[in-house]
Amino acid sequence: MSLDTAIAKPHDRLREILSDDLEQVNRLIRDRMASRHAPRIPEVTAHLVEAGGKRIRPILTLASARLCGYAGDDHVKLAATVEFIHTATLLHDDVVDESGQRRGRPTANLLWDNKSSVLVGDYLFARAFQLMVEPGNLRVLSILSNAAATIAEGEVLQLTAATNIETTEATYLQVIRGKTAALFEAACEVGGMIARRDEAVVRALAIYGDGLGMAFQMADDLLDWGGVSGEADAIGKNIGDDFRERKLTLPVIRAIAAADATERAFWARTIGKGQQGDGDLGEALRLLRAHDTLAQTRDAANAHIASAKAALAALPDHPIREMLADLADYVVERLN
Amino acid sequence: MSLDTAIAKPHDRLREILSDDLEQVNRLIRDRMASRHAPRIPEVTAHLVEAGGKRIRPILTLASARLCGYAGDDHVKLAATVEFIHTATLLHDDVVDESGQRRGRPTANLLWDNKSSVLVGDYLFARAFQLMVEPGNLRVLSILSNAAATIAEGEVLQLTAATNIETTEATYLQVIRGKTAALFEAACEVGGMIARRDEAVVRALAIYGDGLGMAFQMADDLLDWGGVSGEADAIGKNIGDDFRERKLTLPVIRAIAAADATERAFWARTIGKGQQGDGDLGEALRLLRAHDTLAQTRDAANAHIASAKAALAALPDHPIREMLADLADYVVERLN
Numbered sequence: 001m002s003l004d005t006a007i008a009k010p011h012d013r014l015r016e017i018l019s020d021d022l023e024q025v026n027r028l029i030r031d032r033m034a035s036r037h038a039p040r041i042p043e044v045t046a047h048l049v050e051a052g053g054k055r056i057r058p059i060l061t062l063a064s065a066r067l068c069g070y071a072g073d074d075h076v077k078l079a080a081t082v083e084f085i086h087t088a089t090l091l092h093d094d095v096v097d098e099s100g101q102r103r104g105r106p107t108a109n110l111l112w113d114n115k116s117s118v119l120v121g122d123y124l125f126a127r128a129f130q131l132m133v134e135p136g137n138l139r140v141l142s143i144l145s146n147a148a149a150t151i152a153e154g155e156v157l158q159l160t161a162a163t164n165i166e167t168t169e170a171t172y173l174q175v176i177r178g179k180t181a182a183l184f185e186a187a188c189e190v191g192g193m194i195a196r197r198d199e200a201v202v203r204a205l206a207i208y209g210d211g212l213g214m215a216f217q218m219a220d221d222l223l224d225w226g227g228v229s230g231e232a233d234a235i236g237k238n239i240g241d242d243f244r245e246r247k248l249t250l251p252v253i254r255a256i257a258a259a260d261a262t263e264r265a266f267w268a269r270t271i272g273k274g275q276q277g278d279g280d281l282g283e284a285l286r287l288l289r290a291h292d293t294l295a296q297t298r299d300a301a302n303a304h305i306a307s308a309k310a311a312l313a314a315l316p317d318h319p320i321r322e323m324l325a326d327l328a329d330y331v332v333e334r335l336n
Numbered sequence: 337m338s339l340d341t342a343i344a345k346p347h348d349r350l351r352e353i354l355s356d357d358l359e360q361v362n363r364l365i366r367d368r369m370a371s372r373h374a375p376r377i378p379e380v381t382a383h384l385v386e387a388g389g390k391r392i393r394p395i396l397t398l399a400s401a402r403l404c405g406y407a408g409d410d411h412v413k414l415a416a417t418v419e420f421i422h423t424a425t426l427l428h429d430d431v432v433d434e435s436g437q438r439r440g441r442p443t444a445n446l447l448w449d450n451k452s453s454v455l456v457g458d459y460l461f462a463r464a465f466q467l468m469v470e471p472g473n474l475r476v477l478s479i480l481s482n483a484a485a486t487i488a489e490g491e492v493l494q495l496t497a498a499t500n501i502e503t504t505e506a507t508y509l510q511v512i513r514g515k516t517a518a519l520f521e522a523a524c525e526v527g528g529m530i531a532r533r534d535e536a537v538v539r540a541l542a543i544y545g546d547g548l549g550m551a552f553q554m555a556d557d558l559l560d561w562g563g564v565s566g567e568a569d570a571i572g573k574n575i576g577d578d579f580r581e582r583k584l585t586l587p588v589i590r591a592i593a594a595a596d597a598t599e600r601a602f603w604a605r606t607i608g609k610g611q612q613g614d615g616d617l618g619e620a621l622r623l624l625r626a627h628d629t630l631a632q633t634r635d636a637a638n639a640h641i642a643s644a645k646a647a648l649a650a651l652p653d654h655p656i657r658e659m660l661a662d663l664a665d666y667v668v669e670r671l672n
Contacts, residue, residue, distance in 0.1 A: 037510050038492040092458060096451040115432040115495055118454055122428060123488035125458070129465055129481040138472050145465040152459035156374040159451055174373050 010326035014059050017320065021062045021076060022055065028080045032127050044120040045087065057082040057187045060212075064191025064205050067320040074135035074194050081144065082187045084128035089151060091121035096159065097245070140190045147186035154178010163246045165264075165272045169253055176217040177210075184213030204314035208324065211308025215331050218301040221249035225285065227335055228294045240281045246271045250300060252284075254293035263287055298335045305332050346662035350395050353656065357398045357412060358391065364416045368463050380456040381423065393418040393523045396548075400527025400541050403656040410471035410530050417480065418523045420464035425487060427457035432495065433581070476526045483522035490514010494583075501592055501600075501608045503584045512553040513546075520549030540650035544660065547644025551667050554637040557585035561621065563671055564630045576617045582607045586636060588620075590629035599623055634671045641668050 015022060035041040058079035065075035095114045125148075132144050158175045161167045188209030192202040222228070226239045242249055248256075248271065256267050266283065269275050288294050308328045315321050351358060371377040394415035401411035431450045461484075468480050494511045497503045524545030528538040558564070562575040578585055584592075584607065592603050602619060606612050624630050644664045651657050 035489055038489050040492050040496045092454050095454055118428050118431055119491045119495055125461055126484035126488045130485055133477045133481050136474050141469045145469050148462035149466055152462045153371050153374050155455045156376050156459055159455055160376045
């Protein structure tokens with residue numbers, strides 16, 4: 001989660017101003033993870049939920065609600081809801097990706113088994129739906145259940161698009177909307193909704209969350225190639241994990257779109273057929289640089305951040321609004 | 337799904353009286369399975385949803401609503417919801433059980449892969465939650481989200497209890513409540529709830545669904561041992577699948593509770609350690625007969641059916657009420 005680290009500074013300021021709320025969210029998460037009947041559940045989830053996640057999604061919900069002057073406590077339930085949804089998708093992703101590590105620790109599917117990851121993920125989804133029902137707000141339920149469907153659809157799309165070098169940019173955008181932006185958007189939107197703000201404010205929060213999420217994922221995909229320079233970045237992330245896993249992200253999709261016949265054959269062999277040898281990662285990077293697609297990906301992320309920040313103008317003047325603007329800047333700052 | 341076949345007769349009468357509603361449910365299921373972005377989804381689900389399921393759960397919702405005089409069309413959405421939840425759990429179960437067959441056909445995890453089964457299952461869960469939100473009834477949402485949590489908790493509990501010969505009868509009851517009874521109960525309950533019937537009627541429907549579901553699962557577990565006679569039954573179900581998979585069901589749990597030291601060692605070896613050889617299945621059956629636990633399991637199923645039928649007295653006099661009584665009888669008829 002390199003990006004989670006990357007945005008630590010404005011994130012820490014938000015965490016501080018929201019510390020009482022966050023403490024309640026953490027307590028609620030612990031309470032609702034517990035299972036009277038199945039002790040395996042808190043074992044698996046504690047491992048993941050306590051494992052140093054930055055709580056970026058619940059912070060977005062809390063920040064949106066407070067920014068809109070919300071004074072109740074349903075925002076705590078909704079913040080815990082989005083974290084549960086996120087955690088459930090992580091558990092299922094690790095099964096799908098056959099991952100061995102997450103946040104620098106062994107994944108649940110390695111420590112226990114795939115079965116536990118699947119079923120405990122289902123439990124967290126169900127707990128999320130129980131929590132989101134409690135505030136009794138049907139519009140909130142509609143937003144969050146739609147987001148859950150977009151997330152799941154994006155995951156399936158990513159699975160079927162993987163290793164397919166015909167994957168279009170439109171498909172990529174749909175995948176990252178599901179993978180990241182849909183939940184960021186919903187997390188922000190429901191915060192304004194429970195504060196009963198007018199449609200323009202709620203809509204602005206949704207646009208902010210969407211733009212932040214799209215840029216966040218594009219930045220993550222770019223950093224997997226070492227950033228615009230195409231060199232290993234300071235935080236020690238391995239370059240080329242996505243290449244080795246044959247995932248098609250924006251830098252590669254654009255390079256394939258611009259490829260000549262020889263280059264296309266290279267991508268067909270390395271990503272399409274998965275035949276990778278010494279020097280292929282270097283050649284891939286050379287092609288991305290030749291077609292300037294690393295810089296183009298940064299520019300695309302910047303455009304989403306610009307749209308996110310522009311939306312903030314419709315929101316009430318509040319210290320949290322400035323922090324959200326800084327958070328947006330921070331996502332792309334390291335790419336420039 | 338031997339029991340699905342076993343209850344075909346009263347089930348077919350319900351299917352006939354509810355045929356218009358069921359046609360709408362089937363249409364809605366097809367519509368909501370579709371994905372503009374991910375064609376893999378209808379491929380995987382069509383294979384399962386169209387594969388000859390008896391639609392017992394949606395029929396319970398439709399029947400409960402009609403029996404209560406409901407004249408709207410939200411019952412169609414809720415019936416599709418429970419079928420989606422059921423189908424999602426089947427997809428995930430097949431991954432967890434590493435199954436190769438369901439309803440006489442290869443499972444989705446064999447035809448595609450575990451990844452597709454996990455993610456398409458998630459998609460169906462999300463679609464279920466979208467559908468259940470649409471009627472805008474918060475009590476219904478509370479019932480269905482609680483059922484989803486009970487289902488998931490039961491699945492995890494089953495996973496951790498498997499192969500553990502210390503498993504208690506209380507744990508078994510919790511597992512089958514999650515595995516079967518919780519969704520049967522919710523399917524019935526929400527039918528009465530949208531008809532705005534008073535609490536006594538809704539409660540009676542819940543008790544009926546719970547009793548039917550508990551008995552349904554106990555009967556299934558008993559038939560896995562060949563029924564009370566302990567012989568292969570007419571519908572060709574293999575005897576001893578649960579024994580080979582080291583699943584602890586009521587006949588075995590009771591036999592272990594009554595075991596002497598030698599018998600206990602037998603169970604510890606065959607179920608606890610999974611060391612099974614020629615003659616072990618026969619010896620297991622001999623022990624179940626010796627302690628009379630096959631007949632005891634039938635009696636337990638009968639008790640749940642009696643409670644289900646008794647609850648029907650609180651419901652309006654209606655042809656569907658008689659069919660529900662017959663359906664309850666049918667679940668245990670073949671066990672006697």
